[in-house]
Amino acid sequence: MVRVAVIGAAGRMGKVLVEAVTAADDLELGAAVVEPGSSLIGADAGEMAGVGRLGVSIVGQLSEVIADFDVLIDFTAPELTLENVAACEVAGKAMVVGTTGLNDAQKARLVEAGKSMPLVFAPNMSVGVNLVLNLLKTAAAVLGDDFDIEVIEAHHRFKKDAPSGTALAMGEAVADALGRDLKTCAVYGREGMTGERDPKTIGFETIRAGDVVGDHTVLFAGMGERVEITHKASSRMTFAKGAVRAAAWLADRENGLYDMQDVLGFKLGDH
Ligand SMILES: NC(=O)C1=CN([C@@H]2O[C@H](COP(=O)(O)OP(=O)(O)OC[C@H]3O[C@@H](n4cnc5c(N)ncnc54)[C@H](OP(=O)(O)O)[C@@H]3O)[C@@H](O)[C@H]2O)C=CC1
Numbered sequence: 068m069v070r071v072a073v074i075g076a077a078g079r080m081g082k083v084l085v086e087a088v089t090a091a092d093d094l095e096l097g098a099a100v101v102e103p104g105s106s107l108i109g110a111d112a113g114e115m116a117g118v119g120r121l122g123v124s125i126v127g128q129l130s131e132v133i134a135d136f137d138v139l140i141d142f143t144a145p146e147l148t149l150e151n152v153a154a155c156e157v158a159g160k161a162m163v164v165g166t167t168g169l170n171d172a173q174k175a176r177l178v179e180a181g182k183s184m185p186l187v188f189a190p191n192m193s194v195g196v197n198l199v200l201n202l203l204k205t206a207a208a209v210l211g212d213d214f215d216i217e218v219i220e221a222h223h224r225f226k227k228d229a230p231s232g233t234a235l236a237m238g239e240a241v242a243d244a245l246g247r248d249l250k251t252c253a254v255y256g257r258e259g260m261t262g263e264r265d266p267k268t269i270g271f272e273t274i275r276a277g278d279v280v281g282d283h284t285v286l287f288a289g290m291g292e293r294v295e296i297t298h299k300a301s302s303r304m305t306f307a308k309g310a311v312r313a314a315a316w317l318a319d320r321e322n323g324l325y326d327m328q329d330v331l332g333f334k335l336g337d338h
């Protein structure tokens with residue numbers, strides 16, 4: 068059995084992650100961590116997540132439970148995720164990171180950490196989105212520079228980062244396939260007298276509304292036809308199942324920074 072800890076356990080993803088770990092045959096919940104000072108400290112993690120008593124008391128510090136798990140699943144916020152990476156590096160633990168909104172320096176820190184620990188980092192752990200990332204590379208390669216490309220994403224009103232990590236990954240997949248650098252060709256939203264569209268740009272549009280779990284569309288628009296590739300998540304359990312799969316996959320993995328394409332065996336050219 069692989070012992071898993073969930074940090075941010077009371078969050079939207081945290082609760083579903085506790086449920087998914089509990090349901091997995093090859094995993095057991097070793098620990099659940101929430102914010103220091105939370106009223107949930109001392110409560111049972113299973114009862115908090117609505118899956119019945121598990122006998123795992125919620126704590127407010129990762130250091131209190133560092134001996135109680137093999138893999139930490141972290142869907143929290145960038146600064147906290149980096150603190151957790153440092154703690155797991157020292158303690159010799161593996162990590163699954165789903166947190167989005169990391170800046171370049173924070174992502175570079177994950178690359179560095181991959182040299183001394185096994186780590187899966189992916190902005191979207193669903194099978195569907197990881198398939199779409201491959202479909203996008205094919206679409207971009209076939210449609211080429213004659214089609215304008217726009218990435219449109221919608222999420223719930225509570226989401227803190229924009230564009231979503233998934234939208235950025237989709238933009239990167241398309242940019243790579245076309246030999247463009249997303250850093251210089253991305254356009255984030257438009258307003259006022261923008262002038263005509265520069266054909267080499269990749270546009271991003273963000274919608275934040277209600278309880279949308281996560282919708283992503285990449286639009287390839289030419290003169291006379293359009294191709295739209297869309298993924299819609301209707302349940303957070305789809306992300307949690309991916310994270311749990313990644314945790315089980317990591318258990319006997321060598322040090323390295325992996326993504327969900329590695330976990331799913333989807334890397335283009337692998338199949
Ligand atoms: N890779 C993927 O497949 C997916 C990634 N995500 C990403 O996961 C992240 C979390 O999303 P979501 O669950 O909606 O957000 P939430 O805000 O609901 O959850 C984050 C949790 O982290 C907790 N937290 C904050 N500080 C600490 C701390 N010091 N110690 C322990 N816990 C802490 C928060 O507690 P509190 O509420 O008290 O502040 C909160 O419960 C986001 O970056 C999101 O984009 C989301 C879905 C899928």
Ligand SMILES: O=C(O)C1=N[C@H](C(=O)O)C[C@H](O)C1
Pocket residue numbers: 167190191222226227230231232233234280281282
């Ligand atoms: O915050 C969310 O909810 C989600 N975040 C991820 C992202 O930023 O891509 C993945 C998913 O779309 C849900």
